[in-house]
Amino acid sequence: MNIFHNIPLIASLAAIITAQGLKIPLGFISDGTWNLSRAIGTGGMPSSHSAAVVSLATVIGMNDGWSSSMFAIAAVVSAITMYDAAGVRRHAGMHASSINRIAKSIKFLHPHSSTEIKQDDELKELLGHRPIEVFGGAVWGVVVGLVMYYLSTISHF
Incomplete structure (x- = not known):
């Protein structure tokens, strides 16, 4: 065929x-x-x-x-x-969102830190579906x- x-x-x-x-x-x-x-x-x-x-x-x-x-x-x-x-993929995206917020808050709390979080370093949040x-x-x-x-x-x- x-x-x-x-x-x-x-x-x-x-x-x-x-x-x-x-x-x-x-x-x-x-x-x-x-x-x-x-x-x-x-x-x-x-x-x-x-x-x-x-x-x-x-x-x-x-x-x-x-x-x-x-x-x-x-x-x-x-x-x-x-x-x-x-299920799995959606929750992975939700975890990525939480991790990204934590990473941003760490930078906010420690503005003189040598670690800089760039846009490219963020985890992809939209992985799964509602x-x-x-x-x-x-x-x-x-x-x-x-x-x-x-x-x-x-x-x-």
Whole structure:
């Protein structure tokens, strides 16, 4: 099978790219600023990881059947990925935020310290997702998966 005819793979990649692209206008709606770096960053609405795995599971379910072993694998990987995005990775980001605040307060308390904390030294705080962002990514993944599946059936990809 030609890799360019692999609809589950194409759907997953399309879900990632479009979810990352959606972060720019959704960010503008949320905070009123256009930030193009959202398209390549982690975190934010919608979760591109969730969109990717759910679109994969959707296409596999539609193509191979909802009771297939392939769908079961994709569904379990989706659940683990989404749990990780909203759990472990989100908490790692919260820890990074706390560590950054502590580092800044140390500098504030000891202004003559030889240790200078630069912007580049700060830990990345936006690593994971709030549950609503994971849910948004999952919904987007279903939409992309269904669109890609139906496009493949009518065009015989």
